[in-house]
Amino acid sequence: MANLKYSRQRAAIKEYLCHTTEHPTADTVYLHIREAYPNISLGTVYRNLNLLADTGEAIKISTPDGGDRFDGRTDLHYHVICRECGRVFDLELGEQHIRSINSLAGQHFEGTVDSHTILFYGTCKNCLDKKSKIR
Amino acid sequence: MANLKYSRQRAAIKEYLCHTTEHPTADTVYLHIREAYPNISLGTVYRNLNLLADTGEAIKISTPDGGDRFDGRTDLHYHVICRECGRVFDLELGEQHIRSINSLAGQHFEGTVDSHTILFYGTCKNCLDKKSKIR
DNA sequence: TCCTAAATAATAATAGTTACTAAAATCATT
DNA sequence: AATGATTTTAGTAACTATTATTATTTAGGA
Numbered sequence: 001m002a003n004l005k006y007s008r009q010r011a012a013i014k015e016y017l018c019h020t021t022e023h024p025t026a027d028t029v030y031l032h033i034r035e036a037y038p039n040i041s042l043g044t045v046y047r048n049l050n051l052l053a054d055t056g057e058a059i060k061i062s063t064p065d066g067g068d069r070f071d072g073r074t075d076l077h078y079h080v081i082c083r084e085c086g087r088v089f090d091l092e093l094g095e096q097h098i099r100s101i102n103s104l105a106g107q108h109f110e111g112t113v114d115s116h117t118i119l120f121y122g123t124c125k126n127c128l129d130k131k132s133k134i135r
Numbered sequence: 136m137a138n139l140k141y142s143r144q145r146a147a148i149k150e151y152l153c154h155t156t157e158h159p160t161a162d163t164v165y166l167h168i169r170e171a172y173p174n175i176s177l178g179t180v181y182r183n184l185n186l187l188a189d190t191g192e193a194i195k196i197s198t199p200d201g202g203d204r205f206d207g208r209t210d211l212h213y214h215v216i217c218r219e220c221g222r223v224f225d226l227e228l229g230e231q232h233i234r235s236i237n238s239l240a241g242q243h244f245e246g247t248v249d250s251h252t253i254l255f256y257g258t259c260k261n262c263l264d265k266k267s268k269i270r
Numbered sequence: 271t272c273c274t275a276a277a278t279a280a281t282a283a284t285a286g287t288t289a290c291t292a293a294a295a296t297c298a299t300t
Numbered sequence: 301a302a303t304g305a306t307t308t309t310a311g312t313a314a315c316t317a318t319t320a321t322t323a324t325t326t327a328g329g330a
Contacts, residue, residue, distance in 0.1 A: 005276050005327050026317080041279045046318065048277095062199040067317055080244055091244050101236070105255050109215055109226050113257035120240050122248035140296050140307045161287080176310045181287060183308095202286055 004055075009033065009040055010048040017058050017072030023079070023088035025067045061088065063119065080120040084127035091120060139190075144168065144175055145183040152193050152207030158214070158223040160202040196223065198254065215255040219262035226255060 012033050030045045049070050052058035059071040061079055069088055076098050078091045106113040147168050165180045184205050187193035194206040196214055204223055211233050213226045241248040
């Protein structure tokens, strides 16, 4: 499965993902990496993002609107989408909660459950502050 | 918001969604409704599915691979995707669990959390049986 | 340095979905 | 039942996100 060769482009993409918390889309990654590698192609970005997701070096987050987003943080955690600004935030509940949600689900399903993703919806601190200023 | 006029096509789509548990994609709905309304167009299906989702008469489920799926069951519940066959199943944990997951998340987030969706991954009973026969 | 496999940029192609428009259907009012 | 304002439709074009193709370049072991 892993006949991977080093590439500057992939290294730059991983580097970027690991140092941002904005959960960028492929296109956002593309626009960013482009500053250092002006001829990088969008296809290369997609291929490497999927590669990183396959090797567990990144996480792909499916959101209902807009394209998929990517996260360089790979420990088990969840995400909150702010309904106001659309930004995606990390949310950590702790492994014991994650496991208990899985087993709870397993008890209610005629089969096995081994993992899950949760997408929370709400309003981020920033947008709450903005709203309270208007009132 | 609601200047809705009746349409046979929308009624048929809702009827179908309410009587199936297969969580069809827009295309699957299209192929089905076509049997009764051979000239219905895919655009009409999409428009009505989104309309039903907007009015709360159906739920739109975003899955990582393939198109969105729709569910005529509108009470709060979750979904399990079988990794083997790709089918989507309903899973009910009960309102108290749903609320407690929301409030737990709220405690770990600098903002407010008002809802969430969970997508569980596992293996359905059918596929477990098939696997055990092979061994 | 040479060679092979992998990665790239550029482009074409695909999937899923939304937008547009003239014609048809709905439905309240006559 | 006919009128008319509004919505919905079918058909089609357009768009967005993503994957596939391919000739060229690059990585890295022998």
